[in-house]
Amino acid sequence: MARKGKVFKYGSNIDTDAIIPARYLNLWEPADLAQHCMEDLDAEFISRVEPGDIIVGELNFGCGSSREHAPVAIKASGISCVIGKSFARIFFRNAINIGLPLLECEEAVDNIKAGDIVEVDLATGKITNLSTGKSFISKPYPDFMMEIVNAGGLVEHTKKKISGAK
Amino acid sequence: MTLAEKILAAHSGKDSVSPGEFINVKADLVLSNDITAPIAIKEFNRLGVETVFDPSKIVMVPDHFCPNKDIQSAEQAKMMRDFARKHKLIYFEVGEMGIEHVLLPEKGLVLPGDTVVGADSHTCTYGALGAFATGMGSTDIAIAMATGEIWMKVPPTIKFVFHGKPGKWVGGKDFILYIIGDIGVDGALYSAMEFHGEAIDALPMDGRFTMSNMAIEAGGKAGLFHVDATTRKYLKGRAKRKYTEYFSDPDAAYARVIEYDAAKIEPQVAFPHLPSNTRPISQVGNIPIDQVVIGSCTNGRIDDLRLAARILKGKKVDKRLRTIIIPGSQRVYLDAMKEGLIKSFIEAGAVVSTPTCGPCLGGYMGILAAGEKCVSTTNRNFVGRMGHVKSEIYLANPAVAAASAILGRIASPEEIA
Numbered sequence: 001m002a003r004k005g006k007v008f009k010y011g012s013n014i015d016t017d018a019i020i021p022a023r024y025l026n027l028w029e030p031a032d033l034a035q036h037c038m039e040d041l042d043a044e045f046i047s048r049v050e051p052g053d054i055i056v057g058e059l060n061f062g063c064g065s066s067r068e069h070a071p072v073a074i075k076a077s078g079i080s081c082v083i084g085k086s087f088a089r090i091f092f093r094n095a096i097n098i099g100l101p102l103l104e105c106e107e108a109v110d111n112i113k114a115g116d117i118v119e120v121d122l123a124t125g126k127i128t129n130l131s132t133g134k135s136f137i138s139k140p141y142p143d144f145m146m147e148i149v150n151a152g153g154l155v156e157h158t159k160k161k162i163s164g165a166k
Numbered sequence: 167m168t169l170a171e172k173i174l175a176a177h178s179g180k181d182s183v184s185p186g187e188f189i190n191v192k193a194d195l196v197l198s199n200d201i202t203a204p205i206a207i208k209e210f211n212r213l214g215v216e217t218v219f220d221p222s223k224i225v226m227v228p229d230h231f232c233p234n235k236d237i238q239s240a241e242q243a244k245m246m247r248d249f250a251r252k253h254k255l256i257y258f259e260v261g262e263m264g265i266e267h268v269l270l271p272e273k274g275l276v277l278p279g280d281t282v283v284g285a286d287s288h289t290c291t292y293g294a295l296g297a298f299a300t301g302m303g304s305t306d307i308a309i310a311m312a313t314g315e316i317w318m319k320v321p322p323t324i325k326f327v328f329h330g331k332p333g334k335w336v337g338g339k340d341f342i343l344y345i346i347g348d349i350g351v352d353g354a355l356y357s358a359m360e361f362h363g364e365a366i367d368a369l370p371m372d373g374r375f376t377m378s379n380m381a382i383e384a385g386g387k388a389g390l391f392h393v394d395a396t397t398r399k400y401l402k403g404r405a406k407r408k409y410t411e412y413f414s415d416p417d418a419a420y421a422r423v424i425e426y427d428a429a430k431i432e433p434q435v436a437f438p439h440l441p442s443n444t445r446p447i448s449q450v451g452n453i454p455i456d457q458v459v460i461g462s463c464t465n466g467r468i469d470d471l472r473l474a475a476r477i478l479k480g481k482k483v484d485k486r487l488r489t490i491i492i493p494g495s496q497r498v499y500l501d502a503m504k505e506g507l508i509k510s511f512i513e514a515g516a517v518v519s520t521p522t523c524g525p526c527l528g529g530y531m532g533i534l535a536a537g538e539k540c541v542s543t544t545n546r547n548f549v550g551r552m553g554h555v556k557s558e559i560y561l562a563n564p565a566v567a568a569a570s571a572i573l574g575r576i577a578s579p580e581e582i583a
């Protein structure tokens with residue numbers, strides 16, 4: 001999947017209630033959740049987002065609850081990856097587990113504006129702002145996490161382990 | 167090693183672990199609720215395994231939108247109930263349940279030295295018992311249910327020391343809000359928090375649960391207390407299996423040590439829209455309110471209700487606001503009845519609800535309209551957390567919440583008592 005698209009830029013401490021308000025937690029189908037993604041923070045998000053688009057946040061993106069609904073909603077909305085200066089812990093593992101790539105890169109965040117067109121190469125961690133021509137390298141994943149990412153998520157990763165053990 | 171490191175080493179078959187290391191941890195208890203279980207079950211089914219690793223170590227609690235608030239919640243709750251019954255898990259039906267983080271310690275299901283993983287961010291509450299407990303997502307919990315193991319990165323530990331003796335109306339809620347106000351909502355990101363000092367030693371169990379509960383609001387992975395006489399007394403009659411007490415080594419390596427003087431801390435109020443946006447009660451000013459909520463996994467235990475009742479007994483809440491009191495479990499509810507607290511609440515003009523998360527996450531039982539302000543003993547005051555995006559939540563301890571209910575504005579208990 002091409003990880004290339006326009007940028008939605010948000011601030012620090014974007015919490016899971018902003019990503020998917022709790023009143024929608026009686027839903028769990030990804031497509032249904034996506035309909036309400038970012039609703040309270042950016043009412044236009046869902047009508048403007050297109051496959052491949054990228055969210056850029058500042059510090060502590062995804063703080064708050066453990067709801068996996070948050071990365072699920074983002075992924076199902078068409079967002080191809082999230083770039084931030086730092087991520088909240090549970091959000092980070094949830095995103096990795098379900099296959100929503102997160103990239104940590106301060107420099108990139110400081111040099112990307114809302115609406116810029118950005119391309120990301122996951123294999124190398126290279127983030128290119130096509131609107132300015134500048135590129136950046138994100139912090140690499142630890143090997144252990146790369147295994148999960150490469151397997152396509154934690155369920156696939158565990159499946160392999162279970163069948164390997166048999 | 168620190169307390170966290172010792173527990174994690176013991177559960178990953180290692181002599182020692184150090185911060186940053188990736189390990190596979192054996193879980194003593196795996197938790198989910200009516201919101202997170204459905205996704206966990208779906209992922210569990212995708213794994214293609216037939217059975218859970220050990221039904222006696224898996225708990226499901228219908229607390230967030232239960233008793234079912236609408237049809238969709240009813241469907242979710244049913245999915246969880248069916249799975250729990252099929253696999254013979256530990257399951258608490260409405261009637262015996264409570265908010266998961268009030269219920270599990272109360273039932274003696276979490277013991278010192280345990281590792282607990284839960285698909286709920288406030289799983290860190292159990293750190294109060296000297297267990298390593300942390301919140302995760304539903305997929306993690308699916309894996310843990312199937313295999314009994316889950317990956318973790320060993321966190322660095324930050325040590326917090328509270329010296330001295332706190333004032334009359336200052337407790338665990340104020341200590342933890344004070345910390346978050348000091349270090350910020352990401353001040354302990356990826357870290358374990360460890361609490362020490364005379365003020366901590368003197369803190370009753372319920373106050374400790376409150377502090378561990380909000381470790382996540384500082385970004386923490388866990389919030390830990392050492393076992394002492396208070397813990398052992400709490401566990402007496404509850405613990406049905408043997409447990410191990412772990413203690414940080416005198417020379418354990420901490421990422422940071424932060425010290426406070428408890429005597430200088432006033433009751434804290436966290437202003438909208440972040441738990442770190444704290445002010446001492448004396449600096450709050452005149453803020454009229456529309457609702458007061460006393461409850462949740464943060465402050466829905468018996469000590470919290472006793473504190474609220476001390477203020478509300480024989481008084482009336484301001485007629486312009488709604489006061490909603492939610493005991494954290496059926497046990498808490500019963501105890502509050504026996505002690506006459508429920509009567510005091512109702513006579514004061516409050517409503518008392520059956521145990522549920524309810525308004526804490528904007529579910530039901532007290533949703534706010536645009537422009538409304540609420541003083542709440544819960545743990546998060548994010549935009550829209552309790553209702554309309556233009557509503558506001560002020561976080562405080564139960565005494566401040568009760569005093570505010572009487573005066574119709576955010577108030578100090580000193581103004582009443």
Ligand code: SF4
Binds near residue numbers: 265266288462
């Ligand atoms: S009471 Fe609130 S914070 Fe606690 S588990 Fe329920 S929704 Fe979460």
